[in-house]
Amino acid sequence: MVKVRATQDEIEAAVDALRDGELVAFPTETVYGLGANASNPAAVRKVFELKDRPASHPVIVHIDQAKYLKRWVRELSPDAEKLAAAFWPGPLTLVLPRAEAVHDVVTGGQDTVAIRIPSHPMARQLLDAFGGGIAAPSANRYGRLSATRAEHVQDEFGDAVKVILDGGECQLGLESTIVSCLDGEVRLLRPGAIKLSQLRAVVGEVQIGANNAVPRVPGSAAAHYSPATPLSIVPGGELDALAKSLSEGGQRIAVLAQRLPLKTYETVTWVNAGKRAEAFGHDLYANLRTLDKAGCARILVQEVPGDERWDAIRDRLARAAVGAAADSGRYSSLGTGVLP
Ligand code: TXA
Ligand code: MG
Numbered sequence: 001m002v003k004v005r006a007t008q009d010e011i012e013a014a015v016d017a018l019r020d021g022e023l024v025a026f027p028t029e030t031v032y033g034l035g036a037n038a039s040n041p042a043a044v045r046k047v048f049e050l051k052d053r054p055a056s057h058p059v060i061v062h063i064d065q066a067k068y069l070k071r072w073v074r075e076l077s078p079d080a081e082k083l084a085a086a087f088w089p090g091p092l093t094l095v096l097p098r099a100e101a102v103h104d105v106v107t108g109g110q111d112t113v114a115i116r117i118p119s120h121p122m123a124r125q126l127l128d129a130f131g132g133g134i135a136a137p138s139a140n141r142y143g144r145l146s147a148t149r150a151e152h153v154q155d156e157f158g159d160a161v162k163v164i165l166d167g168g169e170c171q172l173g174l175e176s177t178i179v180s181c182l183d184g185e186v187r188l189l190r191p192g193a194i195k196l197s198q199l200r201a202v203v204g205e206v207q208i209g210a211n212n213a214v215p216r217v218p219g220s221a222a223a224h225y226s227p228a229t230p231l232s233i234v235p236g237g238e239l240d241a242l243a244k245s246l247s248e249g250g251q252r253i254a255v256l257a258q259r260l261p262l263k264t265y266e267t268v269t270w271v272n273a274g275k276r277a278e279a280f281g282h283d284l285y286a287n288l289r290t291l292d293k294a295g296c297a298r299i300l301v302q303e304v305p306g307d308e309r310w311d312a313i314r315d316r317l318a319r320a321a322v323g324a325a326a327d328s329g330r331y332s333s334l335g336t337g338v339l340p
Contacts, residue, residue: 003167005125011129014026014129015126018037022036022043023036023046024134025153025165026126026164026167027120027165027167029123029171030192031170033136034136037132037133037134037135038103038135039133041104048105050160054142055108058107058108058110058113059137060116060136061106061115061116062134063115063117063127063134070099071101071133073097073098073115076096079186080181082202083202084117087194089119089124091192092177093176094115094116095114095179095181095189096112096114096180096182097182099113112180120167120171139152140156143323145227145285145288145292146174148282148285149170172282173284173286174193174284174285176190177190177192178192185207186199186203186207187208190315191312193281193312223319223322225319225323227292227324229254229297231288231298231299231301231320232301233321235302239302243300247268252267252268253297253299254270254291254298254299255269255299256291256301258273258274258280259272259302277304280313281313284313284317299324
């Protein structure tokens with residue numbers, strides 16, 4: 001269930017915590033953020049410490065309205081303006097030339113800053129009441145699954161977060177689309193709810209992936225978004241047979257599929273997340289969290305379709321497979337049907 005409004009008391013407690021340099025978790029339409037006052041470097045450092053996140057991974061600054069951009073951004077290209085007008089508030093993060101006053105801890109010392117104006121009503125209540133920028137990565141330990149419910153944030157961090165605003169389930173469930181607008185080029189750095197075709201409809205040409213001439217590639221440590229249980233991506237046609245053969249060795253096997261199993265097995269925990277990309281994405285992290293806790297030796301995920309509705313899901317699953325398994329995550333490349 002989505003809960004959209006916080007009480008005035010809850011918002012005041014969260015704003016006080018931010019002003020005191022404490023951390024506040026809050027819902028956005030994508031995933032929960034772990035927020036700190038973006039103008040307080042010591043507070044932002046706490047986010048990195050709590051997440052165990054390397055300083056080289058900069059964080060997104062969330063703001064309430066485009067009129068506050070000047071505080072953070074040196075210049076807005078015509079393309080950036082068009083994208084902001086088309087998709088803000090919403091699940092789009094723009095990487096832009098940073099303004100002088102932005103602290104290095106926020107940007108990882110780069111000359112750019114990532115900015116987002118979220119649309120979630122509770123995030124907007126918080127940003128409006130706080131008035132400043134909130135630096136917030138996803139509210140999970142570094143490399144792990146993002147949190148899409150307040151309980152997930154609690155599981156990740158316990159009481160280390162001063163205030164957790166509970167907005168129920170996030171509407172989209174996958175992190176924002178990240179686009180850089182630098183040096184006259186528009187680049188899609190991380191796929192999300194806003195699709196490549198939608199970006200191209202607004203600005204025309206969009207490059208895919210980071211420009212490798214620029215040293216730091218965002219969000220693209222290959223291993224990321226991972227459960228602790230080894231995860232492999234398996235073609236739909238091989239899924240049932242592989243789950244069966246692996247579980248015959250006495251192991252419990254988890255499956256995340258887009259359909260029901262052909263036959264049920266006691267030792268296989270099978271989740272049918274359906275054939276609709278939006279619903280599959282909405283539930284992805286919650287499903288992986290559940291399966292991760294189910295005491296299984298492996299998680300097998302059915303390969304998803306190739307069309308752009310699945311781009312963000314395919315990206316996250318590929319990274320989850322790298323992060324959670326010793327192999328590349330592709331069962332079929334191993335040939336034998338028995339995973340290491
Ligand atoms: O949906 C989202 O984007 C969520 C919610 C909370 O807003 N946030 C989120 O933050 O996913 P995080 O930190 O998990 O992912 C942000 C990504 C990181 O991979 C980071 O490297 C990249 O954005 N990033 C941040 N600043 C950047 C910059 N100046 N240049 C390039 N990439 C940047
Ligand atoms: Mg993250």
